[in-house]
Amino acid sequence: MANKMLYPQNTLTRQVVDLSGMWKFSFDFEDKGEERGYQNGLKDYIDMPVPSSFNDFFTDKKSKEYLGDVWYEQTFYADKSWKNKDVDIRFFGCLIKATVWVNGIKLHYHNNGFIPFSVNINDVINYDKINTIVVKLNNILDNTTLPCGEYKVLKDGRKICTPYFDFFNYGGLIRPVKLVITPKDSIIDITLNHELTKQGSITHYDVSHIGRGQVYAEVYDQQGNKVAFSNGTSGELEILNTKLWEVRNAYLYHFVFKVIEGNNVLDEYYLDCGIRTVNVEGNRILINNKAVYFKGFGKHEDADFTGRGYNLAVAKRDFELMKWCGANSFRTSHYPYSEEILQLAEKEGFLVIDELAAVGMLKSTRNAVDAANKNLKVESFFEQDIVKNITINNHLEAVRELVQRDKNYACVVMWSLFNEPDAASSDDCIPYFEKVFNLCKELDVQKRPRSFAHIIASNPKHSKVSYLCDVIMLNRYYGWYLMGGAELEDAMIALDAELSEWDKIGKPVMFTEYGTDNYLGLTKIPAVMWTENYQVEYLEKYHEVFDRHDSIMGEQVWNFADFQTTEGIIRADGNKKGIFTRDRRPKMAAFELRRRWLSLPNDYKRK
Ligand code: BDP
Numbered sequence: 001m002a003n004k005m006l007y008p009q010n011t012l013t014r015q016v017v018d019l020s021g022m023w024k025f026s027f028d029f030e031d032k033g034e035e036r037g038y039q040n041g042l043k044d045y046i047d048m049p050v051p052s053s054f055n056d057f058f059t060d061k062k063s064k065e066y067l068g069d070v071w072y073e074q075t076f077y078a079d080k081s082w083k084n085k086d087v088d089i090r091f092f093g094c095l096i097k098a099t100v101w102v103n104g105i106k107l108h109y110h111n112n113g114f115i116p117f118s119v120n121i122n123d124v125i126n127y128d129k130i131n132t133i134v135v136k137l138n139n140i141l142d143n144t145t146l147p148c149g150e151y152k153v154l155k156d157g158r159k160i161c162t163p164y165f166d167f168f169n170y171g172g173l174i175r176p177v178k179l180v181i182t183p184k185d186s187i188i189d190i191t192l193n194h195e196l197t198k199q200g201s202i203t204h205y206d207v208s209h210i211g212r213g214q215v216y217a218e219v220y221d222q223q224g225n226k227v228a229f230s231n232g233t234s235g236e237l238e239i240l241n242t243k244l245w246e247v248r249n250a251y252l253y254h255f256v257f258k259v260i261e262g263n264n265v266l267d268e269y270y271l272d273c274g275i276r277t278v279n280v281e282g283n284r285i286l287i288n289n290k291a292v293y294f295k296g297f298g299k300h301e302d303a304d305f306t307g308r309g310y311n312l313a314v315a316k317r318d319f320e321l322m323k324w325c326g327a328n329s330f331r332t333s334h335y336p337y338s339e340e341i342l343q344l345a346e347k348e349g350f351l352v353i354d355e356l357a358a359v360g361m362l363k364s365t366r367n368a369v370d371a372a373n374k375n376l377k378v379e380s381f382f383e384q385d386i387v388k389n390i391t392i393n394n395h396l397e398a399v400r401e402l403v404q405r406d407k408n409y410a411c412v413v414m415w416s417l418f419n420e421p422d423a424a425s426s427d428d429c430i431p432y433f434e435k436v437f438n439l440c441k442e443l444d445v446q447k448r449p450r451s452f453a454h455i456i457a458s459n460p461k462h463s464k465v466s467y468l469c470d471v472i473m474l475n476r477y478y479g480w481y482l483m484g485g486a487e488l489e490d491a492m493i494a495l496d497a498e499l500s501e502w503d504k505i506g507k508p509v510m511f512t513e514y515g516t517d518n519y520l521g522l523t524k525i526p527a528v529m530w531t532e533n534y535q536v537e538y539l540e541k542y543h544e545v546f547d548r549h550d551s552i553m554g555e556q557v558w559n560f561a562d563f564q565t566t567e568g569i570i571r572a573d574g575n576k577k578g579i580f581t582r583d584r585r586p587k588m589a590a591f592e593l594r595r596r597w598l599s600l601p602n603d604y605k606r607k
Contacts, residue, residue, distance in 0.1 A: 004118045004188060005404045007339055008090055008180040011268040017179040019074050019089075019133075022047045025054065028069035028136075037099040038071045039134050048072065050177060051092070053170035053307025056317045058370075065150055067159040072135045072173055080127040086182045087125060088118040089133060093175030093338065095308070096145060097138040103131055111394065112146060114335040114357050115401040118180065139171035141360075143381075146336065146398050148360035160347035161566065164360030165334065165419075166575060167300060168564040169306035174301075175338055178248050185211030185259055185266040192255070192408050193445040194275045196288065201275050204445075205235040205255075213259035220254040227253070244288050245274025245410040247602045248328050250349035273346060274410030280449050280470045283508045283551040284605075287351070287413065292358065293604035294351055294554025295374045295597045296322065296329035297579070298513050301337055302563040304582060310338045317584055319344055325579070325590060326597030331512055331556055333453075334359035334419045336402055345411040353473070353512070353556075354406055355416035355453075358436075362422040362455065380426040392432055396439055403443040415440055416512070418452035420475060424462040433465040453512045456482075460501040472502055475513035475558070479538050484516075485529045492541050496548070503551045510554035514542050515577040520587055532588040535577075539589055543596060553605065557593065 008016045025048030026038065033039075048054055050072065058064045078087070090096060096113035099106065103126060109117040125131060141149030141163060149163035161169040207215045219228040219237050228237040243251040252272045264495065276288050284291040303314045315338070322330065329350055332341075336356035345352050361381045381387060399417070406412045417436050417536040423429050433452075440450050449470035454463060456476060466472060474494060483491035502509045516535045527534040539557065546552045562578035565571045575580040579590045 001386075004088060004090070004180070004182075005116065005401070006187070006189065006269065006371070008178050009270065010266055011270065012268045013183050013186070014269070015181040016333040017076065017181070019076060019177045019179065020050055023050045023173070024073040026071045026587035027063065027066055028071060031068060032068055033071055033136060037134070038053070039106065040104045041132055041134065042071055042073045045073070048172075050074070050173045051175050051289075052172060052305075052309035053174055054172040055094070055168070055170055056305055056307050062158065065160055066171070067140055067161050067169075069136050069138050070171060072137070074133050074406070075130050076133070076179060078125045078127050078129065082125075082181050082395070083127055084184065086120060086184060086186065087122055088120050088180045088182070090116055090118045090178050090180050091135070091173070091175075092116045092310070093176065094135065094137055094173055095139050095171045096141070099136045101134045112357070112398050112401060113174075114337075115398065115405060116339075133177075135173065137171060139169060141169065143384060143386055144394055146357040146359075148381075148391075163566060164363060166565050166569070166571075167302070167334065167567060167576075168307070170564075172309065174234070174308050175310045183211075183267050185209070185213050185261075187193075187215075187257055187259060187267050187269045189404070190257055190269065190271060190408065191445055192271070192273070194277055196242075196244075196277055197238075200238070200240040201256075202233070202245070203228075203237040203239070203275060205230075205237060205257075207257055209233065209259055209267070211259075211266070213261040215591070216258045216260055216340060218256045218258075220256065222251070222254075239275070242275055245276040246349060247287060247292050247351060250274055250347055250410070252346065271408060275431055276410045278413045278446065278448055280508060283506055283553065285413075285449065285471060285508050285553055290515045290603055291553070291606040292328075292351065292602055293600065294328035294329040294510055295600060295602075296331075296350075296516050296556045297560035298331045298333040298556050298558045299560040300333065300563045301341075302337075307564070310340070312340055315341050316345060319348055319350075321580060321584060322350070322560070323348070325594045326600070327593075328602055329353070329554070329556065330560070331355055331416060331453075331510075333416075333559075336405070339405070342406060342409050342411060346409055349427050350411055351413050352409070352411045353416050354402065354412045356395070356402055358395055358398070358417060358421070359419040361418060362420060376517060380420040381430060382428040383426050390430070392435060395432075395436055397438060399558075400443060401438050402437070403440065407444060407446065412448065414448055414471065415444070415450045416453060416473065417450055420453055420455035423452070423454070423458045423465050425457070427464060429465055433468055437468040459498060462507065466505075469507065471553075472505065472507055472509045473512040474502075474509060476511065477514065479541070480516045480529070488538065488541065492545060496545050497541070497551065499545065499549045500506075503549055505551075507551070508553040509549070509551045510556070511542075511546070511552070512556050513558035514555075515539075517576040518587065518589075519572065519576055520581050520585060523588070535587065535589045536592045539592055550605070571601060
């Protein structure tokens with residue numbers, strides 16, 4: 001059965017039942033859950049809120065840092081009116097490998113924690129009765145998972161995570177779980193692509209559906225006027241005087257797709273989305289044929305108590321703070337975010353760089369530090385057989401899932417296919433990258449630009465795969481991990497010199513990371529590293545350099561807010577590069593960014 005990726009909604013023909021709330025939860029310390037029959041129901045359990053990460057509720061280290069299998073259980077009542085429908089359970093995000101049983105029957109396995117999956121349960125439901133869902137999750141990372149990492153076994157047999165990346169390896173049912181009841185004759189997938197014309201726009205649509213009926217498509221404007229219609233599984237929707245989706249000035253049309261037989265509506269689905277185009281021309285990124293300049297942040301889905309858990313209230317606050325700063329964009333570093341965040345971005349007119357969880361493809365637990373250390377021999381990631389045979393397939397599947405989930409959002413204007421991979425140490429990365437980049441292009445009908453975030457070792461001289469990028473995305477820490485403090489002036493000379501090399505390539509270059517750690521309240525004159533005013537000085541200097549280089553078409557600071565990481569000697573209870581603290585208090589730099597970004601137009605550097 002096709003993976004039903006469409007975002008669940010209530011319509012004339014569809015019903016959604018949210019299973020959020022307290023679930024039963026149990027660790028599987030001895031790895032004997034299945035042997036003990038947990039799949040049939042948990043006997044010893046505690047209560048666990050869903051959605052959330054389980055880690056930060058615990059007051060003991062063993063539970064917080066737990067690595068291995070955990071089990072969740074929930075029950076639901078199955079109404080007999082669903083008998084002639086399709087009933088699916090949609091898991092919006094489960095970290096990171098999930099196995100699902102319903103009424104004791106094993107139904108599904110999914111390995112990609114940041115992407116939803118649906119499990120059809122028609123054959124195992126007990127109608128007019130209570131049914132039981134049990135999910136086993138496993139959060140162990142290796143060189144084949146997205147993200148990548150390792151683990152260590154302690155003397156008492158416990159495993160602890162040693163990620164090749166810089167954020168805490170949270171686990172759990174981090175996003176909602178919903179029952180989705182759809183008609184047997186139903187829409188499975190919709191793909192939109194837009195073209196601008198002299199009179200307005202044409203939206204090319206393609207609908208896949210199962211069962212009987214004819215497909216009808218209609219478009220309504222925000223006043224509820226029908227502005228276009230068509231019939232057939234694919235066709236064109238022509239709109240006159242289209243109000244385009246513009247940066248920070250979004251206009252959404254209401255697309256309605258119906259499956260009709262005679263006078264009966266067999267299925268109905270809505271898409272509220274913007275109409276826009278995205279292209280790269282020379283060193284410019286064009287939205288609706290006009291150059292845009294990206295101002296914003298690399299972020300995390302990270303907050304107190306809920307960890308990586310879906311938190312709509314935090315997301316709402318983050319948008320308000322980003323708008324206050326004058327930002328117009330963010331990157332979903334380092335994994336696909338909750339769909340509800342993209343829906344907010346769609347309405348607010350934010351440009352989103354949509355990133356896969358392909359992070360940690362460089363064997364180091366201190367990426368930026370190690371990559372800056374010229375004496376360190378970094379073992380090539382892509383040389384490994386396991387990566388060539390297994391990781392690549394997981395990665396390609398992740399591309400398929402991401403494009404399928406996010407292809408219709410106007411706010412998604414670029415794909416980031418890796419963060420800081422080992423793209424410089426050996427030629428083995430070339431075939432791997434080619435497969436990932438080519439598949440993305442083939443699947444995305446809107447042909448959005450593709451890129452990866454370059455670590456410092458991936459410079460114009462040494463990067464072997466930048467030629468595949470439509471836009472160059474740079475993560476740079478001159479003035480922090482290298483040439484910090486008293487060497488800041490020299491750091492800027494080095495930054496400037498590197499950018500002059502990138503300028504020659506003729507593509508748009510964007511900063512997807514630059515920043516410094518600092519502690520709220522720590523200040524000093526003259527500035528020293530770790531103070532708030534050092535972060536301000538560093539940002540001001542970077543911005544002077546950006547303004548001198550014509551090819552720099554975006555600045556996304558690392559990071560929007562302080563966030564939790566694995567503990568270690570370069571982290572003080574997490575990464576402190578936030579412009580806001582983890583509880584979203586502004587640091588000094590927030591005011592500096594607001595000053596700059598409110599005065600930089602969205603089309604800064606248009607020609
Ligand atoms: C880069 C990573 C990012 C880190 C950041 C840092 O892409 O995940 O958090 O550096 O060191 O290497 O703060």
